[in-house]
């Protein structure tokens with residue numbers, strides 16, 4: 038939650054007032070995490086970061102071959118039982134959900150909304166049922182991958198942008214779930230990170246002769262490691278709930294200030 042606390046030379050001072058949910062950081066070791074779109078790119082890096090912290094990780098990806106091959110690699114590196122490969126069977130005690138799968142702007146715009154927004158809503162609702170302390174669950178954290186395109190307009194990807202604005206609004210609106218269900222929901226908004234999705238978007242711009250736009254995007258690139266660090270920070274910081282984390286080349290990891298979360 039953020040509120041305006043005053044004015045300084047006409048500039049409103051915004052401050053984040055985040056509810057303190059629990060004392061001490063959330064321990065990731067031994068927790069069960071699901072990462073959608075975990076087969077490559079940002080999601081793959083999320084899986085590694087969670088495994089390094091000792092979580093059990095379920096990789097949920099449409100590219101099953103990639104997911105299976107990663108499972109094998111991760112099992113060798115992080116030991117057996119560190120990977121649970123069938124999402125449904127683990128939903129009983131899921132602690133962390135990273136709703137991360139996503140696609141870039143494409144002609145079939147309904148598909149963009151289905152994957153980038155509807156799946157995030159569906160996944161969140163399913164996980165909340167499993168996590169809710171009201172249903173005997175032990176609470177948990179949901180991190181929805183949005184984008185800086187969920188904060189700023191994107192003339193080259195209006196539907197992608199709409200989907201990510203949706204993810205941000207949805208995640209912020211669920212900040213009350215901690216009180217009733219023991220679940221924190223946060224959104225993470227990276228700028229541009231070097232992945233297949235990013236490369237595909239650059240190619241589309243180049244094919245459309247939008248070289249300047251492509252150049253600008255490449256000039257403010259961040260690393261997928263930075264994004265994973267942000268995700269771990271959101272998981273471990275129990276004070277973050279309904280927060281919108283930005284990750285940009287200009288400012289690194291910080292939070293989007295909003296005037297008020299409530300009507």
Ligand SMILES: NC(=O)C1=CN([C@@H]2O[C@H](COP(=O)(O)OP(=O)(O)OC[C@H]3O[C@@H](n4cnc5c(N)ncnc54)[C@H](O)[C@@H]3O)[C@@H](O)[C@H]2O)C=CC1
Nearest residue numbers: 074076077078079098099137138139184229230232233234
């Ligand atoms: N790369 C970038 O510059 C940025 C990406 N993002 C977001 O980060 C997330 C991950 O993107 P990247 O790693 O860049 O892309 P990527 O294309 O490298 O990886 C996306 C993964 O999601 C999977 N996926 C796609 N549709 C799926 C579905 N229906 N079910 C399950 N898995 C599915 C793909 O198979 C792929 O493994 C996306 O939500 C994207 O919008 C946000 C900001 C910046």
Ligand SMILES: CC/C=C\C[C@H](O)/C=C/C=C\C=C\C=C\C(=O)[C@@H](O)C/C=C\CCC(=O)O
Nearest residue numbers: 141142184185186194228235238257285286287
């Ligand atoms: C279409 C697919 C390509 C990339 C996917 C990605 O999700 C899209 C990102 C869209 C927009 C990114 C904008 C990034 C902007 C910046 O990093 C800086 O201009 C903003 C810097 C600081 C913002 C904080 C502030 O307002 O002070």
